[in-house]
Amino acid sequence: MSKILEINNLYIDFHLDNGVVQAVRNVNLELEQGETLAIVGESGSGKSVLTKAITKLLPPKIAKIKNGSVNFDGKDLVKLSNSELQNIRGKEISMIFQDPMTALNPTMKIGKQITxxxxxxKGKSFTEAKKEAIKTLNSVGVPNAEKRFNYYPHQFSGGQRQRIVIAMALLLDPKIIIADEPTTALDVSVQAKILKLFKELQKDFNTSIIFITHDLGVVANVADKVAVMYAGEIVEYGTVEEIFYNPKHPYTWGLLGSMPHLETDKSVKLASIPGSPPDLMFPPKGDAFARRSNYAMEIDFESAPPTYQFSPTHYTKSWLYHEATPDFVIPDIVKELNKEFKGDLNIKPVLLDQGGELNV
Incomplete structure (x- = not known):
């Protein structure tokens, strides 16, 4: 697969009346052609800010890209003007939001919005546009598309409205679709159908997808790669198999431990991550997750952790893998997940960037 998007050393600040929020901090990501990348993390971790920055959809008066680049199709999108980005938004990179009603005009018939x-x-005539619109609506499973072409948004169910928004995102043949929590407001059965639809679209159109979610169950169903985001940083990245069956960061362990499974006994209490994410107006020194982690050492409160790589696709930011770190007890949930992992659990991590002296 070829690389279609590359984010390098991205920093984004929000300048508010009472201070500066460091919303995204030193993010590096890649997206391959035809790949689905899921970005997962708690609310406030920076997921939506990161993806809106790709096409500069952040509020211009308060949001500033302090550093970094977003390379797409030979261009650094950070350096493009709004007029230049108009040719990319929608046509090359489409957005699908959590609430489809925010993307649909409630006073305008669906057919008119699409045509x-x-x-x-595309310079289509009304007749050509209507024909293509109905074909696309049918392809995403909107029932009786030709008849309902002249319906208003409120005449469709939530799941059908989301399918319409997906159809609108596909109409211009984008290279990338960014889906921001697109199934959160839907019930479980409709959610499953929408997730199946995303997988089919990826296969049929070879579209690259960035899928934002806080639900790891969703990730397991749609993703090829996963980026775990915390306090504005990517703390772990890997294939969906590596993240689910061989997680390395304590935050990822916490997320997986708090996720219910079908076989979970009703008497078993799900794990929870203590505390809450830090205030990024005053980012903590060292590892941002240290104050919520049972595995934090003295160094975690003093120095940002280095990045360790476990495979060509799997890396994490954590002091736990420093050669001087004492042996630690791996959580039971990770041991259970490891039983199904098909990779090499004993691979020695490679230090990608240098940290300080370890003091435990």
Whole structure:
């Protein structure tokens, strides 16, 4: 697969009346052609800010990209003007949001909203646009698309509205679709159908997808790669198999431990991560997760952890893998997950960036 998007050393600040929020800090990510990358983390971890920065959809008066680049199709999107980005938004990179009603005009019939897109961006006649719109609506499973072409958004169910938004995202043949919590507001059965639809679209159109979610169950169903985000940073990255069956960061352990499974006994209490994410107006010194971690050492409160790589696709930021770190007890949940892992559990991590002296 070829690389379609590359984010390098990205920092994003929000300048508010009472101070500066360091919302995204030193993020590096890649997206391959035809790949689904899930970005997962608690609310406030920076997921949506990161992805909105790709096409500069952040509020311009308060949001500033302090450093870094977003390379797409030979261009650094950070350096492009709004007028230059208009040719990329929607046409090359499409967004799908959590609430489809925010993307649909409630006073305009669905058919008109869709055909306007095709007339403006592809120069289609109304007849051509209607034919293509109905075909796309059918492809995403909107029932009786031809008849309901003249319905208003409120005449569709939540799941059907989300399918319409997905259809609108596909109409211009984008290279990347960014889906921001697109199934959160849907019930479980509708959610499953939408997730299945995303997998089919990826296969049929070879579209690259960035899927933002806080639900690891969703990740397991759609993702090829996973980026775990905490306090504005990517703390772990890997294939979906590596993240689910061989997680390395204590935050990832916490997320997996708090996720219910079908076989979970009703009497078993799910794990929870103590505390809450830090205030990024005053980012903590050292490892941002240290104050919530049972594995924190003295060094975690003093120095940012280095990055360790476990495979060509798997790395994490943690002092736990420093050669001088004492042996630690791996959580039971990780031991259980490891039983199903097909990779090499004993691979020695490679230090990617240098940290300080370890003091435990």
């Amino acid at each position: 306007e897109l095709l007339k403006i961006h």
